[in-house]
Amino acid sequence: MKLLLLISTLTISLFAGSINFEKDLSTAKQKAIDSNKKLMIMYSTPTCPECNYMKKKVLKDKEIVSFVNENFVSVIMDIKEDEKILPYKFIGIPTFYFSNAKTMELLSKKIGGTREKQFLQIVQNVK
Template structure:
């Protein structure tokens, strides 16, 4: 039964058209812990041009969507609305933090926007 559910969820994630972003960090952490996945946290604001480019173009790429949904639980945090609960300091946006959900150990980070091919390499290199 577990194998069937896993196969179904992986199949659905392959056909997903967008990354499954959780509503808040705590929900994302719990889902990542329960599913033995890493966290991908994006710091952003609605008015950030590079953030919007990443959301509308790069994070819609089918290969990126599939890989991220399969390996990460993701959340977008608004640096203004969520300022008091941001887990990491930042110097610019967008910033992507890849971390262990249990310990919140930072595994990797990417500051700024990038193209699809480069972003895919970044997420594939997170250990």
């Protein structure tokens, strides 16, 4: 019984601290429309150190996770694999685009990595 409780607690803690990233843009867009949320698109690539820092540190922050999951539907797009369907041009990675899901109107963007407090301010200021 104690082992089962320990396993359950560990499983919940692993999943509770993550942004719910969708696997593709069309699914994310439809979910954002259906839930009346904004869209957050992260452009990255697995070999990018700044991207990996953002994924492993900043995007695991409890306040950021809570705020982003409550207000956005998120998707990570690999600049190499998803190049043909990227909706916006980019000049560096990571780049975060915040948009209206219905119109894909760009509301804000953030280029490069940042610390937790700065990123939280950025997502809170998306109108």
